Amino acid sequence: MTSQAETPEEYIAQLPEERKAAVTKLNNLIKKHMPKGLESGMNYGMLAYYVPKSIYPEGYHCKPFPPLPFINVASQKNFIALYHMGIYAKKELYDWFVTEYPKHCKYKLDMGKSCVRFKKIDAIPYDLIEQLLGKMSLEEWIEIYEKAYKK
DSSP states (O other), rough: OOOSSSHHHHHHHHOHHHHHHHHHHHHHHHHHOOTTOOOOEEEETTEEEEOOOOOOTTTTSSOOSEEEEEEEEESSSSSSEEEEEHHOOOOEEEEEEEEHHHHOOSSSBBBBSSEEEESSSOOOOOOHHHHHSSOOHHHHHHHHHHHHHHO
């Protein structure tokens, strides 16, 4: 589900009451601990944390007008989703996350390629997400991205 909200504040204000606190907490956590140089805003109808065009003017590979995405948060129909491109792009980071997750949450990990789905809002492992945010720098993400997508 994508939103037509133009700002993170507008996005959060439009959420169902039972989701506002969790998404606000995720937004604040990410903004506090995200890699230096990222900016936050809206992109693809969700909360976005991206490499600004001032740092990476080429933008995203198939649509160069948006900035290069790194992390997104979305309130979907049945869950809150955290999208982290580093988990998708770096196997060692994926393996670390999958290994650490059960140490921080009693529920089974529900994960796609870059998407972690939190169906139990009261069980979001904020401490693990904070650790994840410190595992990849902006420079490393750009390097990985360019190796994968720029031929």
